[in-house]
Amino acid sequence: MSETRQPSARRTVERLLRLQKVTSKLSQALTPEQVASVIVQQAGPAMGATDCSIYLLEEPGVLRLVHLVGLPEVDREQWGCLPLAAPVPIAEAARVGEPVWLESLEALRARYPAMDGVPLSHQRAWASLPLEVEGRVLGVLTLGFERERGFAEEDRDFACLVSRQCAQALERAHLYARERELREQAERARAEAEEHRRQLEQQHRRLQAVLQQLPQAVILAEAPSGRMVMGNRQTSHLHGEPMPPDWRLEEYTAVRPGFHADGRPYTPEEWPLVRALTRGEVVRGEVMEVQRPDGTRFSLSVSAGPVRDAEGRVTAAVAMLEDISERLRLEKSLRQGEAVFRRIMESDMMGLAFSDKDGLIHEANDAFLALVGHGREELERGGLPWQALVPPEGKEAGERGLRELWSRGVATAFELELLRGDGSRVPVLTGSAQVEEQERVLTFVLDLSDLKRAEGAVRFLATASRVLGQSLEVSDATLQHVACLASVTVASWCVIDLVTPEGELRRAAVAHEDKSREPRLRRAWPSPSLHDSGGPLLDALHSGEPLLFQDFGAETWRHLSPRFVPLGQVLDEGEACSVLVVPLRSHERALGLVTLGACMPRRRHGPEDLAMGQELAHRLAAALESARLFLESQRSVRLRDEFLAVASHELKTPLTPLRLQLQGLRRAVEGQGGEPVAPERILRAVRGCESQVRKLAGLVNDLLDVAKLARGRLPLHLEAVDLGAVVREVLEQLSSEAARAGCEVELVDGTAVVGQWDRLRLEQVVTNLLTNAFKYGAGRPIHVRVEWEEGRARLSVRDEGIGIAPEHRGRIFGKFERAVSERHYGGLGLGLHITQQIVSALGGAILVDSEVGRGSTFTVELPPDAAEAGAHAMLGGP
Known part of the structure; x- marks a missing residue:
């Protein structure tokens, strides 16, 4: 057991020594390049790697190879730059921030299939470790081993x-490099600021010298206080006193009142320097006017602008002022x-021309x-x-x-x-004067055409009025x-058309x-019919507006002429002409x-001739209207005389039989010698008298109705009336008259x-x-019909008599009018007139x-209710 722990402890010590050596070397590296060199030279061998490389994230999304040892040149070219998203272990380590361990080539190709076709120098193991500081990946350390x-x-x-x-170490090197930078x-x-300060001082001295030499006054004010920090000598001279130190804009604008060109005073915020x-x-x-302390004013031309710092903030403003009073006065003059x-020169009321002593015109205005x-x-x-320009007969006057001119x-x-x-001529009024400085002659010419034309028009209108006034009738000879x-x-x-x-x-004419x-x-x-539709001449006749064709030619002729007539019938070939057409109207009547x-x-007609044409038309229309009124008055007098004769005859007609009846009755009474007269005879006489009195009353009533109609006062008393009953009652009253006329009356009276x-x-x-x-029925049957038709009452009276000629139908409803002679048919000629008015x-x-x-x-149509149909309570009333 102790033997197993002994190699492990030894390896640990060796690694610590290698780590200490690496750390010592890294502490001496000051730049990223030096750090990268130490890593590949020391860290790789320390971990038993045969090759070692450093990739850094020098730009977003890209790993760039900055240092390596142990790899052949072909691998350097192939792996020099890698996208962060590339499917390779180096990019994955940087992307996920975790080491990537690959123990063999098979493990490499199994984990990264995209690298199957990528040639590698030899089969071995790899390790890719992210270089990470506080969660930030700075790059990737890649180690390659000789064997699996x-x-x-x-x-x-x-x-x-x-x-x-x-x-x-890399982060420390980056920080050190940034600090050094x-x-x-x-x-x-600091060096640049010092240089700028030196240059600014120099420029300031130069600017001060320039400003003092400027002919304009210059004022500099700082922001935001508005303190005027500088003003050159011209500023004091302009205002008549030195500018006080630390003067502020509000004080300046208050002491020096300023005025706009229209006389309106400047408000403090309107001054140009304040606005800037x-x-x-x-x-x-x-341009503004400023008032001096003595009350006088002078004109200034002011330019102002802001002074901004690097951030665009206004730090000051400068104004340049120039006294332009004298310049404005000279410019005004x-x-x-x-x-x-x-x-x-530009006036069109007279022509002006400059000529030399030989009479050659060198300059002239458009009017000339x-x-x-x-x-x-x-x-x-x-x-x-x-x-x-002067005709032969004008040479002597010239x-x-x-x-x-040469003498005076x-x-x-x-x-x-x-x-x-x-080739035409124009009448002018002319005069000349010498311009000695230029050795020229200034001549004016005033066009007298309008004056001459107006004089001619006045003479023409006066003569035309005399011709029209020679007779109360306007005959074709007069026209x-x-x-x-x-x-x-x-x-x-x-051409005159009526x-x-x-x-x-x-x-x-x-x-x-x-x-x-x-x-x-x-x-x-052309003379169009009034029954035609449209056309310029008819439009002018109906509207009363004159027509002016200043350039009358073929196109205008086609527009006017309703039928094809060659223009040569009116104008000669190539003849220039203008045409003025003026309607004759009186009281809205053409x-x-x-x-x-x-x-x-002759000069062509222009807009200025419209007044003359309209005045001629007015005088012609007045003469024609006076002639018409004269003829109508003559006709009215004739009608009056005829009416008086007829009225006297008609009034005497019932009086004669009435007098005869009364005389007969008186003789009968006197012949009886005091005996009673037979009642039948008296009754017969009375009936005859009543018949004549009714005729007389009817004539008088007709005259009274005409008088009422003339005053527009014919009373109406509306009530429910049966038109058929009225017709039957009237027929009964007129039965004897129908019998005397020999006319049988047929009445068709339905509902x-x-x-x-x-x-x-x-x-x-x-x-x-x-x-x-009865009067005109020639003793033939009379047919009377009363009925409703289309919601209106209809009364028709048809006779089979003499009839009415077409030319008389329009006037039979006139006052005192007849279609036949009163010698053959009696009456006052008022019946149909009164009937139409009612x-x-x-x-x-x-x-x-x-x-x-x-x-x-004759057919009469009446609405069911005269009041609803708008019948007048009094004829002619509102």
Whole structure:
């Protein structure tokens, strides 16, 4: 037993000696490379290994071979770098933090199948131990043995102890290397800081010198206190006193009031230096006014910006101030002068041109070039002399102006015509002045075209008004006279179209400055029917808005002409023209169209001519409306005279038989010698008188109703009324009149037709329709029908008499109107007018269907309830 313990004790002592030697060597290693060298040189042999290698985790996920002994070169190349996830024992030891013991090649290949194809130098045993400190794996110690072997527990413990010693040595070397590196960095930092301090001091001295020499005032304030730590000499000069030491921004802004350009005072936080210091804002060239202690103000241009440290914090702010009061005054004066000259040159109210003493124009504004019709390229080529702009008849006036210019330095303004680039002429007012400093002549030209055109338009409108005012009637001859005036004054040609009562446009007048072209113009210029749908001319007629075609050509002609007519019928080939179409309207009623065409060389129509065209249309419309009113008044007077004659006749008609009946009754009484007259005779006379009185009362009532209708007050008293009963009662009352007319009345009266209507007015409607049928029924049957149809009451009265011509149907409901002569048919001509007004007041409608020689049918349709249908309590009431 003692013999067995003796070899074991001896091995233990040997291992302790080897461990002591390894530890001693590791304590002398100062760098990771030295530690790795000691491990492979001492630790491997100490544990009986034939080869030894050290892998370190120099980057995440990768083991790199840093030192080895005992391996051939081919193994060095193959195992130099291993991923941490590689299926090999070295990577596994680092990955799991536990030693990996492999006693033979078979154990290696059984545990790591991926290494089957990997060539190895010889068959042996291996041990891979993690170099771990406080749970951190720094690398892997790999030991290789010559022969297969088992690893006893004391061998494994000894190997783990050696690996821990190696790991601690590596960690110590890393810490020492880091400490040395930090010391070196600190030394370098101190040296650099010293160099920076020296450079900063030098730069500060230079900056101070530069700041003192700057013409602008410079102020530096520190953050966050706002203390102004520096200000150059110009700062004191600018403010009129030295800057006190340790002055703060709040004191500065309080003592030196600042003002915006609009006069609004600066608040303390608005000052540029404050904004730069507190907000880090960069201000460039902000103009402000500052008040001096004496109350005067001066203008400053202020730029300010923050000074930041390495972390971006604002540590200070600097402001640069420049007194720009004088510069602003000079700039303002210069701007004002330039603005005046620029406004004059750019103004379109007059043309300006600079020329030399020979009359060659070198500079001109756009208004001048537009006025004379030449381009700027031509001016820049030097091809625009005054001689080319003045016509021969204006040479003498131009020479007089030049003589005055050279003698007095200025030429009095005078009127002149200038030749434009297209050969046309433009009237101008011109004058000149010498510019001695530049040896040039400044000439202004003022366009008088608008003035001349306005004067011509005023003269034309005045003449047209005189022509239109010569007669109360506007005949085609009068319109032709106006068109001729327009074609020689304000236009090249003129067309006037009037709306006829039938709803068509009639060509009333055509005039052209070239008389030979008038027939073509009369035929070719479009005249659409009012029954057509759409089109520019009809749209203008209905809307009242004028049309202006400044460039009238083939495309515009196709747009206007409803049918294909060659443009050559209106314009000559290549002729430039503009067309102005103005509608004639009066009280929202379309009267016609006036068309004005302006062709070269006459100036084309433009927007400024719309007022002239509309004024002409207004005067024409007023004349046409006055003529219409005059004709209507003449017709009204004629109708009044006819009505008075008819009314007197109609009123006398019942009075004559009434007087005869009364005279006969008186003679009968006187002839009896005091004896009683037979009651039958008296009753017959009384009945005759009553009949005539009823006729007379009806005529008077019609006149009263017309008077009420004229005032819009026809009372309605709504109640439940049976329309059939009303018709039957009226037929009974008019039975004798029907018998005298020889008309047999047929009444078709089905179910009861009851509604809310005015009974008295319904009786009046039925009476008027029946008496009208008796009068014009030619002794033939009268057919009356009362019924409901589509929820409305319907009354129709049909006769088989003379009928009504189509042209008279629209006016038979007018006041005092008839379709036939009153000589053959009596009456006041009021019955149908009153009937239509009553039916309308009840919310209904009356229709007429007639054919000449075959009779007429009047149909009245009424709503069941006049009140619900919106019938007026008083005709014309709200």
